[in-house]
Amino acid sequence: MVRKQDTIYAAPLEQMVDFSFDERVVDVFPDMIQRSVPGYATLISNIGILAAKYALDNSRCYDLGCSLGAVTLSMRQRIKKQNCQIIAVDNSPAMIEKAQHILLADKPSDISVQLVCEDIADTLIENASVVVMNFTLQFIPLAQRQALINQIYNGLKPGGILILSEKLAFSDTNINQFHIDAHHDFKRANGYSDMEISQKRTALENVLIPESLEQHQQRLRTAGFAFTEKWYQCFNFVSMVAIK
Numbered sequence: 128m129v130r131k132q133d134t135i136y137a138a139p140l141e142q143m144v145d146f147s148f149d150e151r152v153v154d155v156f157p158d159m160i161q162r163s164v165p166g167y168a169t170l171i172s173n174i175g176i177l178a179a180k181y182a183l184d185n186s187r188c189y190d191l192g193c194s195l196g197a198v199t200l201s202m203r204q205r206i207k208k209q210n211c212q213i214i215a216v217d218n219s220p221a222m223i224e225k226a227q228h229i230l231l232a233d234k235p236s237d238i239s240v241q242l243v244c245e246d247i248a249d250t251l252i253e254n255a256s257v258v259v260m261n262f263t264l265q266f267i268p269l270a271q272r273q274a275l276i277n278q279i280y281n282g283l284k285p286g287g288i289l290i291l292s293e294k295l296a297f298s299d300t301n302i303n304q305f306h307i308d309a310h311h312d313f314k315r316a317n318g319y320s321d322m323e324i325s326q327k328r329t330a331l332e333n334v335l336i337p338e339s340l341e342q343h344q345q346r347l348r349t350a351g352f353a354f355t356e357k358w359y360q361c362f363n364f365v366s367m368v369a370i371k
């Protein structure tokens with residue numbers, strides 16, 4: 128499949144509007160995320176491997192904020208369990224519509240996938256062995272984050288896993304700047320101009336709210352997760368696991 132190049136912020140914008148997952152973003156999303164998130168392909172592939180390790184027979188696996196379903200496809204390819212169902216949720220109608228096409232074009236599998244267009248705050252999590260939020264919690268209002276993590280904890284079976292990937296902020300100013308600069312260098316190396324980097328940064332300012340690793344760990348502990356561990360980091364992009 129040819130990937131349409133992301134040029135959304137290439138020309139100077141007269142009026143800056145908040146970033147949203149609309150048709151224009153959906154159209155270029157695979158290119159955008161690959162060139163913007165260091166290690167994206169590595170994350171997708173290893174989330175499939177982790178999901179296969181923790182998925183249980185007769186249980187559900189959730190992909191919350193599924194976008195075009197990359198995590199769902201990786202899980203579906205790896206999981207070898209009986210009567211395991213994947214629920215993939217996103218509140219962008221354009222994402223869900225395109226994800227449906229991608230899913231139908233994928234090879235057939237024993238594992239059924241249900242694509243749902245809704246706010247993940249409204250998603251009923253039950254009988255779950257695996258829950259993935261790959262760069263989704265960062266878009267949820269701060270005040271709603273603890274309730275969402277609590278719902279996930281309550282819906283997980285004992286021994287179930289939450290895989291949580293996030294862009295981080297660091298409390299130490301110098302460390303924070305180091306990671307932001309390195310991430311911008313990564314984007315520049317992937318062909319984004321200084322203007323594209325700067326305009327997208329402004330568009331994301333009120334939309335993507337990063338927190339520190341300690342804030343995430345604290346929230347997971349408050350929900351009841353006894354085991355949490357960071358299993359991946361490249362610059363300010365991390366992925367954690369929390370096991371019930």
Ligand SMILES: Nc1ncnc2c1ncn2[C@@H]1O[C@H](C[S@+](CC[C@H]([NH3+])C(=O)[O-])CC(=O)[O-])[C@@H](O)[C@H]1O
Pocket residue numbers: 148160191192193194195196197198216217218219222245246247248260261262263266267
């Ligand atoms: N309240 C919400 N309810 C449901 N979906 C939401 C909400 N808020 C945002 N989203 C959705 O969360 C996704 C975040 S992208 C995830 C990448 C994917 N996981 C991947 O592995 O390719 C990450 C990024 O682009 O940085 C978008 O599709 C939003 O529509």
Ligand SMILES: O=C(O)C(=O)Cc1ccccc1
Pocket residue numbers: 159160163164294327328331335
């Ligand atoms: O591009 C960025 O600066 C990011 O932080 C990652 C990202 C990737 C895709 C959509 C929104 C944010």
